[in-house]
Amino acid sequence: MIIDPEEHEVDALLARLPAVDRCVVVEVGCGDGRLTRRYSRHVGTVLAVDPDQAALAAFRKDGIPGNVEVREMPIDRLALPDESVDAVLFSWAL
């Protein structure tokens, strides 16, 4: 299966991120990292969260990019300081 070879999705996302090369992103619902891999090389850091253990195992299997941290949890268990993030991406997750 070839998915979004036109890269419409990542183009639309990158156009919306502030200070994109230094951007601190929290991605909610990263799944197997399909989208994370595509945009993470353009941003500062990514904290990618998902409660789906199997999806995250698939993400880890192919290697996590160096600027990406993955946590297995739902958003309601994620504790972060106020005003610490440039963008929160709900990735097909809302």
Next chain:
Amino acid sequence: MVDALNRARRWLKAPSGRIIDLRPAHVVPDVELGLPDGSIAHVGGLLVDDERRQRHLAADLAVLTVVRRRLLSVTGEQEFSFYRYPDSADELRDYIATKWQHTHLDAVTHRRAGEMMRADPGARLWLREQVAIRTLLPEARS
């Protein structure tokens, strides 16, 4: 979902921090066939369970709620087509069965896609989802 948006809002740096909401704009993805003459044939839509429909409505309602409460404002919204290209109708059926919980490729659409591909070997099968991406900015902090 409202709680999730409100939690995310608190994490955002001022003044440029933002939430980006990326998800399907339409509930039902379309199976289509691109023909060699450039035309597009609609093969069918996927079967969608009530669960997916309800989740779709709940997400829309959550965004509406945080806007009405003046927690966030929607500053921009865009739609685009998101394509998945299988090599065959069987691959599409198996992919959906493996990856998606509340959406199915029904037997009629699966058979029709296979027949149309066999009738026109130059055709390309795809699954198209209309996807929306919107930016939400904090209105007020409490």
